[in-house]
Amino acid sequence: MDYLYYPGCSIKESGIAYEESLTAIMDVLNTPLQELEDWNCCGATTCISVESDEAIALASRNLALAEKQSNSKGTVDLVTPCNACYLTLMRATHYLSERQDIAGKVLPALDKQGLHCDNRVRIRHPLDVLVNDVGVKAISDHVRRKLTGLKVACYYGCQMVRPYATFDDPHRPTSMDQVMKALGAQTIDWSLKTKCCGAALGSLLPDIVEQLCHDILREAEKRGAEVVVTGCPLCHFNLESNQSAIRKRHPDFKTIPVAYFSQIMGLGFDLPPKKLGIQRLFIPLPASLTAGAGKGGEYVTA
Amino acid sequence: MTERLNRHDARRQADFDLNFGKEVAEAPGGENLYECIQCGACSGACPMSAYMDHTPREIIGMIRSGMKEDVLRSETVWLCASCYSCTVICPRQIKITDLMYSLRQRALKDNTYPKRIPLPVMARDFYKMVHRHGRTNEGRLMTNVYLHTNPFDLIRQTPLALKLWRHGRMHLRQESVEKPSELRDLMQSVK
Ligand code: SF4
Ligand code: SF4
Ligand code: SF4
Ligand code: SF4
Secondary structure, three states: OOEEEOOOOHHHOOOHHHHHHHHHHHHHOOOOEEEOOOOOOOOHHHHOOOOHHHHHHHHHHHHHHHHHHOOOOOOEEEEOOOHHHHHHHHHHHHHHHHOHHHHHHHHHHHHHOOOOOOOOEEEEOHHHHHHHHHOHHHHHHOOOOOOOOOEEEEEOOOOOOOOOOOOOOOOOOOHHHHHHHHOOOEEOOOOOOOOOOOHHHOOOOHHHHHHHHHHHHHHHHHOOOOEEEEOOHHHHHHHHHOHHHHHHHOOOOOOOOEEEHHHHHHHHOOOOHHHHOHHHOOOOOOHHHHOOOOOOOOOOOO | OOOOOOHHHOOOHHHOOOHHHHHHHHOOOOOOHHHOOOOOHHHHHOOOHHHOOOOHHHHHHHHHHOOHHHHHHOOHHHHOOOOOHHHHHOOOOOOHHHHHHHHHHHHHHOOOOOOOOOHHHHHHHHHHHHHHHOOOOHHHHHHHHHHHOOHHHHHHOHHHHHHHHHOOOOOOOOOOOOOHHHHHHHHHHHO
C-alpha cells in the first residue's frame, strides 16, 4: 500500500525530531511515506476561528492534492502525524460530505484551479497505520533491542482520538500502548492519557497551560513512568517546554523526559539516536535507554 | 478571569436579541442547538471551564436566550482549547467545539471580541500568515503576536527561543507554497 505524507508546519520546526524518527522507523518497517507535494498549512483550529468556508477550502486543497498525486484510483491514505492537522484535515472531509452549503462553494473553487476532491482521501494517524496495517506482530519482529522493563506513560492528547477518529477509543485509547508493548516496554495505566494539555493556548496563557501540563506530568511520574511518550508535536512541545516553569512553582516536581513514540520505536529497532533526533530533546532520556543504541548494545533497565 | 454572570447582572428584555439563537443554529456546529437539555455534561468534561467566565453549558443557554452581547464578549469562546471532550460526551450530539468557532468568527466580524486576552489577535495573525504564504512559521508567528499584544512577552520568551534554536528546532525561513497567489485566490473565491 502507498502512503502519502502530510507533515504540517510544526513537524518541520519544533517537531523535527518526530519527522526524523517517524521516517526512520517507517523505512525499517517497509512502509515508506511519500511527502505530499506543495502542501499548505491546514489552518488548524485557528483559521476556522476567523472564517469557515475559507478554512475548509484551505484544508481541502491538501485533500485534492493527495488525490492528484496518488496512483490509486480508489482510496488514498494520507498519513498525518500532527494531532491538530489530523483533526483539521479530518474535519474538512466531514464538512465536505455533511455541509452541502460549504461543499457547494469549496468544490467548484478547487475545480477552477484544476484540483478535484472526490472524497477519496482517508486521513490516517501513524499509530492507526502501525496498529491496523503494519500490525504489532511485524513491529515486534523488527525489535533488535528489546526494551524490557522500561516504563512509559502513553499520552495521546485530544485531537488524535476526538471527535472524528474511529481507529481508537476517544477516552481510553490503546494503540500507542500496543506499540510500546510490542517493543517489550511496560505502559502505565492512567486516566489522563487523553486529557487536554491546553494546546495552542500554551505560549499565550502560560499559567493555565502550566497547570494542565503539571497535572498530566505529575500523574505520569507518580505512577512510575520513566518517559512520557507522545504522538503530536504540539503535545510534545507543551509537556516538555513547560517543565522548567512548573518546577519553579512546584519545587517537589521532578523533570520527566518526553519523547515521540517513533523515537522509542527507533531505539527498540536499534537505530542510531542521532537518526531519531534524540539530541533535540530538552530533557535527556534515561541514559540506560540511549547507551549503546544503534551499536547492537542491549537495553538494561536502570 | 471575569466574574460569572449573577443575579445582579440580570439583563432586561431589551438587551436580548431573539434572532441570535437562530443565526447561531444555522452556522456550522449549531445543528442541534435547540436539543440541549442543559445537563452540564459538557462543562464537567471541559478542561478549561474552571478558567472560563461562563461554562460551555451556560454559553448554550445564553445563546438560546438571545444574550448576544454577553456571549460574543465572553472569554470562554476563546479559551476553548478544541479538545472536543464536550462534543463527544454531549447526549444530544451538539457540536459545542464547532459552535465556539462560529462564535469566534462572529465576535471578530462584529469587533466584540475580548481585548484583554491575546487569542483573537493570534487568530488574525495566523490567518494572515497563511493567507500570505500558505505556510506558517512558529517563531515568526509568535513574534508578530507578541508585538501586537505584549512586546514584553517577547523578552520573556527569548530563553525558550534560544533553546529551540540550539536544538535545531527553530528556523526563521518563511516557507511557502509554490504559488501563494493561487492559494489566496482559492480562499477569496469562497468568501
Ligand atoms: S495545524 Fe499547525 S502544524 Fe498543522 S499545518 Fe497547521 S500550523 Fe502546521
Ligand atoms: S493534548 Fe494539547 S496539543 Fe495535544 S492534541 Fe490536545 S490540545 Fe492539542
Ligand atoms: S452536554 Fe449537550 S445537552 Fe448537556 S448541557 Fe452540554 S450541550 Fe447541552
Ligand atoms: S472543546 Fe472547548 S469547550 Fe469543549 S471541552 Fe474542550 S475546551 Fe471545553
